[in-house]
Amino acid sequence: MTERCHGDTxxxxxxxxxxxxxxxxxxxxAATSAAFLPTTASAGTTLGASxxxxxxxxxxxxxxxxxxxxxxxxxxxxxFNMVTAENEMKMNATEPQQGRFSYGAAEQxxxxxxxxxxSVRGHTLAWHSQQPGWxxxxxxSALRQAMLNHVTQVATHFRGQxxxxxxxxxxFADGSSGGRRDSNLQRTGNDWIEAAFRAADAADPNAKxxxxxxxTDNWTHAKTQGVYNMVRDxxxxxxxxxxxxxxxxxxxxxxYVSNYRTTLSSFAALxxxxxxxxxxxxxxxxxxxxxxxxxxxxxxxxxxxxxWGIRDSDSWLASQTPLLFNSNGSKKAAYDAVLxxxxxxxxxxxxxxxxxxxxxxxxxxxxxxxxxxxxxxxxxxxxxxxxxxxxxxxDRFNSQVTVSGASNWSVVVAVTPPQKVSATWNGSPSWDGSxxxxxxxxxxxxxxxxxxxxxxxxxxxxxxxxxxxx
Ligand code: G2I
Numbered sequence: 496m497t498e499r500c501h502g503d504t505x506x507x508x509x510x511x512x513x514x515x516x517x518x519x520x521x522x523x524x525a526a527t528s529a530a531f532l533p534t535t536a537s538a539g540t541t542l543g544a545s546x547x548x549x550x551x552x553x554x555x556x557x558x559x560x561x562x563x564x565x566x567x568x569x570x571x572x573x574x575f576n577m578v579t580a581e582n583e584m585k586m587n588a589t590e591p592q593q594g595r596f597s598y599g600a601a602e603q604x605x606x607x608x609x610x611x612x613x614s615v616r617g618h619t620l621a622w623h624s625q626q627p628g629w630x631x632x633x634x635x636s637a638l639r640q641a642m643l644n645h646v647t648q649v650a651t652h653f654r655g656q657x658x659x660x661x662x663x664x665x666x667f668a669d670g671s672s673g674g675r676r677d678s679n680l681q682r683t684g685n686d687w688i689e690a691a692f693r694a695a696d697a698a699d700p701n702a703k704x705x706x707x708x709x710x711t712d713n714w715t716h717a718k719t720q721g722v723y724n725m726v727r728d729x730x731x732x733x734x735x736x737x738x739x740x741x742x743x744x745x746x747x748x749x750x751y752v753s754n755y756r757t758t759l760s761s762f763a764a765l766x767x768x769x770x771x772x773x774x775x776x777x778x779x780x781x782x783x784x785x786x787x788x789x790x791x792x793x794x795x796x797x798x799x800x801x802x803w804g805i806r807d808s809d810s811w812l813a814s815q816t817p818l819l820f821n822s823n824g825s826k827k828a829a830y831d832a833v834l835x836x837x838x839x840x841x842x843x844x845x846x847x848x849x850x851x852x853x854x855x856x857x858x859x860x861x862x863x864x865x866x867x868x869x870x871x872x873x874x875x876x877x878x879x880x881x882x883x884x885x886x887x888x889x890d891r892f893n894s895q896v897t898v899s900g901a902s903n904w905s906v907v908v909a910v911t912p913p914q915k916v917s918a919t920w921n922g923s924p925s926w927d928g929s930x931x932x933x934x935x936x937x938x939x940x941x942x943x944x945x946x947x948x949x950x951x952x953x954x955x956x957x958x959x960x961x962x963x964x965x
Contacts, residue, residue: 537838539837540834542575542834544919544920544921547920548842548886549792550842551800551837552798552800552918553575554575554576554614554800555579555802556580556773556802557578557580557604557608558582562603562604567809569824576917576919576947577658578604578614579616580617582625583604585618585625586645587627587628590645592627592629593629598652605657609656611926612918612933614949616657617653617657617702618661619660619663619664620663621664621680621687621688626679639683646694647695653699654701658703658949659704660695660702660705661707664708666680667708667725688706692729692734696735704736705739705740705772706738707739707742712751714754714757714758715754722739723762737768740770740772740773741772742772743773745774745776745777745783746776746777756793759790768797769796771797775802776829777812777817778815778816778817782832785836793841795843798843806821807820807822842886843886877901878898878901880898880906882957882958883896883897885945890950891949892950893945896944898937898943902942903937904962905934905965906935907932907959908934909957909958910933910948912929912931912953913952914931914951915930916948917947917948918947919933919935921943922940
């Protein structure tokens with residue numbers, strides 16, 4: 496979360512300064528995290544839990560209108576730990592009239608997600624499509640100003656609630672040019688994309704800022720190379736970009752290709768995170784879904800996958816049946832393939848030196864978690880729970896709680912603000928009003944549950960407050 500220089504629009508530090516920062520950060524990481532890299536296959540039972548155990552997320556697009564559908568929310572709440580609003584954060588939804596912002600539907604999604612420990616990807620701040628009517632008819636400096644104001648207002652409104660923004664969506668042309676798509680925004684000047692990133696950075700310095708596009712999966716395609724060159728240029732000039740989203744809508748005309756992994760790793764080598772942001776595959780072949788997940792898992796900076804809908808009937812391409820659940824909510828073969836690939840894949844390495852500028856904020860003032868001794872809570876009603884530190888990354892850490900003395904248990908865990916739990920597995924969580932106290936109930940997955948805590952600068956170990964048998 497804090498990888499970028501907060502609010503810092505200066506060019507990056509010179510080579511010497513940068514080397515010193517990187518070495519210091521690498522030493523800190525090595526000293527605190529070397530012991531925790533899981534190397535064996537795990538047995539997570541949901542997409543989100545299995546991804547979180549590996550330091551990644553598994554998300555889905557959500558439509559606010561479907562949140563009243565119980566079958567839909569049952570799968571959403573069980574399987575996913577990241578949510579993207581399918582349409583509700585687009586420009587036409589959030590600023591339907593100039594200067595009048597409307598966040599109701601977006602907030603419904605954000606609140607649903609965050610109250611259940613899921614994170615939110617923001618989609619999208621600036622796009623040639625889905626503009627409100629008033630913006631579609633604008634041009635020149637008035638449009639540039641209106642776009643920047645939109646970016647500023649929306650990113651400010653959701654500051655602290657959105658972990659990553661698709662700042663700019665789909666700005667490159669299809670075909671062989673490798674250049675920008677013509678649009679009213681492009682006609683305001685070629686620097687509109689970096690202007691949008693700088694505005695988003697100023698409004699929400701802690702969010703990851705992403706460029707997102709489709710048909711950028713094939714490494715040999717001109718469009719892929721065009722985006723790559725832009726990102727390389729942005730990194731070289733200190734434009735605040737943290738991540739690149741690959742929509743990855745695969746179909747018979749635009750199929751999955753085996754150089755996809757090369758694409759992901761080549762972008763990652765520029766010093767950005769890469770994420771698969773809108774995955775769907777015509778016909779949902781299990782083997783292709785497996786390959787996509789394996790490709791992401793093979794790239795340490797591929798830190799999350801989002802599918803573009805839950806059931807086939809929720810898809811913008813319903814007739815292609817491209818998703819992981821069929822229309823009655825049953826898991827398809829592709830689901831099993833994805834889950835297995837998540838469980839069999841490697842965790843994000845914790846000891847690799849960062850490839851981009853590390854935090855400029857003060858280092859943590861509290862001691863980082865260590866493995867021993869585990870926290871033993873005061874005896875509760877017939878059970879006890881011990882918390883152990885697990886994998887630690889640059890911005891978050893996992894904890895594992897082992898319960899003994901009961902099979903139907905309820906364990907209360909507290910994190911220290913501004914920490915936030917971003918994912919859980921092998922239990923049913925609920926939250927107090929502050930969101931800092933989690934009650935985890937057994938859900939038949941055994942006596943060991945886990946969770947991911949976003950540190951937000953504070954590395955205090957979470958506390959087990961009680962264990963109650965029921
Ligand atoms: O087109 C697929 C995706 C490509 N990448 C960017 C994404 O933002 C995009 O999502 C789709 C949504 O899945 C659709 O749901 O974006 C479309 C609009 O560009 C969305 O379609 C719109 C329809 O155009 C509207 O008529 C409809 O009112 O969905 C709206 C809500 O159902």
